[in-house]
Amino acid sequence: MPIMSRPAGDATTLPFVREAVRRRLFAVAHQIGGLIDFKPHHRIPGAEGGILLMERNLLVMCTSQFRPLGWDLAEEICMRQGLDILLLRFDAYQLTFDICMHSGSAWLSHYRGWSADGEFWFIPRVDDGSRYVKASRYGLLLTDHPPYANARQREVGLATACPWDARMEVRA
Structure with a gap:
């Protein structure tokens, strides 16, 4: 089972993640902006290791697990708390959400x-x-229209959003 019990209670949580994954979590939260609660697990059971962007009604969690592992816990928190969930997945070469x-x-x-x-x-x-x-000041907003006009703008925006070189960091 990919979800483990907390030692101090009966709530489930995602397994421990590497420091490189946590750095990505903080970088993404910084790019989205807003007030950050670094310990949301005090009021949201199962949110250990995540951060809450309070003004955005967004809980950002991270894992190195493969899809769909982690979805059950995150979806339960989403429905119970009325929060949007951003589940960051980071492997050796890419960051996906x-x-x-x-x-x-x-x-x-x-x-x-x-x-x-x-x-x-x-x-x-x-x-x-x-x-x-x-990611707006009102939270996550869905749209059918891309934020770019062509493939070149798409690639430039992808590089701007993730300026780190994962391959160099993995070797370190």
């Missing part, structure tokens, strides 16, 4: 961070007609 909106019914998976002109978006890994998600 799974998004559970409290107003929606299905997971948005394999999304990537995209940034330009001070805006932060989550875009589908492949342009296949999936919806786009803008």
Whole structure:
């Protein structure tokens, strides 16, 4: 079972993650902006290791597990607390996001961070007609329209959103 019990209670939580994954969590939270609660587990059981962007009604969690591991816990928190969940997944070479909106019914998976002109978006890994998600001061907003006009702008925004070189960091 991918979810482990906390030693101090009966709530389930995602397994421990590496420091590199936690750094990505903080970098993404910083790019989205707003007030951050670094210990949301005090009021949200199962949110250990995550951070809450209070003004955005967004809980950001992280894991190195493969999909769909972690979805059950995150979806339970999403529905019970009325929060949107951003589940950050980081492996040796890429950072992707799974998004559970409290107003929606299905997971948005394999999304990537995209940034330009001070805006932060989550875009589908492949342009296949999936919806786009803008991180705004009101929380996560769904739209059918991409934040870029062409493939070059798409690639520039992807590079801007994730400026770190994962391959160099993995070797370190």
